[in-house]
Amino acid sequence: MDKILIEGGVPLHGTVAVSGAKNAALPVMAAALLAEGDHRIGNVPDLADVRTLSRLLAHMGCRVERGAGGSVEVRVPRDASPEAPYDLVRTMRASVLVLGPLLARWGRARVSLPGGCAIGARPIDQHLQGLAALGAELRLEHGYVEARVPRGRLSGTTFTFDKETVTGTENVMMAAVLAEGRTVLENCAREPEVSDLAAALVRMGARIEGAGTHRIQVDGVESLRPVAHDVIPDRIEAGTFLVAGALPGNRVTVTGCVPAHLEALLEKLRSVGASVATVAGGLEVAGGARPRPVDVKTAPFPGFPTDMQAQMMVLLALADGSSVVTETVFENRYMHVLELRRLGADISVDGRVALVKGGRGLSGAPVMATDLRASAALVLAGLAATGVTEVRRVYHLDRGYERIEQKLAPLGARIRRERA
Ligand code: EPZ
Secondary structure: OEEEEEEOOOOOEEEEEOOEOHHHHHHHHHHHHHOOEEEEEEOOOOOHHHHHHHHHHHHOOOEEEEOHHHOEEEEEOOOOOOEEOHHHHOOOHHHHHHHHHHHHHHOEEEEEOOOOEOOEOOOOHHHHHHHHHOOOEEEEEOOEEEEEOOOOOOEOOEEEOOOOOHHHHHHHHHHHOOOEOEEEEEOOOOOHHHHHHHHHHHHOOOEEEOEOEOOEEEEOOOOOOOOEEEOOEOHHHHHHHHHHHHOOOOEEEEEOOOHHHHHHHHHHHHHOOOEEEEEOOEEEEEOOOOOOOOOEEEOOOOOEOHHHHHHHHHHHOOOOOEEEEEOOOOOOOOHHHHHHHHOOOEEEEEOOEEEEEOOOOOEOOEEEOOOHHHHHHHHHHHHHOEOEEEEEOOHHHHOOOOOHHHHHHHHOOEEEEEEO
16 A cells, blocks of 8 residues: 655646546446447546446456557447446445446346445435436345346436436436437536536437536437547646645646636635636646635535535635635535644534634644545645655545646655555
8 A cells, every 4th residue: 555755845836737537537438338339538547446447347348448648448349247246336436327328228237336435425316216217127135226127228208306416417317318219307417527428428429418507308319339539637636736736835837627617616716815827728826925714615516616625625724814614515525624633724623514724834744545535635735734744545546646746746746655
């Protein structure tokens, strides 16, 4: 197991490029199951989660290979074994994204229920209700979703999600593309990753309108063709580097990102007093002498992303005053607070609300990563802290950041990875 060592207090200057989006690559790879043949998915980051999904697709009978220039090539057979075993699903809950495509393509599926998660209960009831509305019969047995389509083919319908769910919208949308007739999905998630999946599906021959809005309309087709699609840049990786740039004394240019995907974050970075500029190929952010306090409330896109909450908290822990952070998407997403306190942050939590009393500085210490975005926050805190910070359990980080230490070092960061 690796750990990351950071000698903090060194100003960061320079340019860093973002990779493709994990949360777009995973659903697009799952969507490949919808069509027999050779798919090429480009700009796919080399991450643990991508490797997990590759193993899952291979387990079903696909051939998955890393191609040139960050692409993944998936050969999908005529017949696959529509099963997602517990051992693969438990390491990555996004594996549930194969359920919709399996049901749509083969009319049956056996997919392990994803277990609990550090950041919340994360049920999949909305996924299951949406698939049932399309005509699937689903029962939970021995920790698995046993699903089949009695009619052999799913049927178009109108379904309203009780709450906005990113992978729920993606799963049901993927099922609807091969259903008979029209499906109208209401209260859909509007994340850019949902729109990117829809764009890939349309390239495969699907008929989809409204992705990126609350109302998505899908007219089912008989069959789809293999896709060649480059996924969008990772807005959360970009956001993490932009927060690094907003730390006092830093100036960082992030290239390859889409500013429109980051508006809510950029607005908060401007509010804390960082300078934010659109430059050729990306965004440049420079931190002021000391951040101003600002309140942050997470929300589904285009609101402030919950996946940036922990990283933003690091900035607020250095602010000249107190900020209130409210986490509305997940019920248990403050695991990083205990570790930030070890670095000297003054943060108190009451349910979904955290009060961050800004202080003059952080001091390095050994800390433990608890989940993907919490680990990114600990790296940022280590960069800002005096002395050495040792981040352990970085396997959390590797799930969503491609070689983060190799991306930060050229900016001047004194950061390295070591065997723990
Ligand atoms: C996606 O997770 C992302 N993962 C998450 O990123 C991200 O935090 C989340 O969306 C919110 O933006 C991927 O895209 C692979 P949700 P997802 O369903 O789809 C509740 C990261 O760091 N809910 O939108 O699982 C749920 O419990 C990860 O990269 C139900 O109640 O999130 C949560 O409170 C972490 N029933 C809320 O909705 C359901 O059936 C939003 O969850 C589904 C969700």
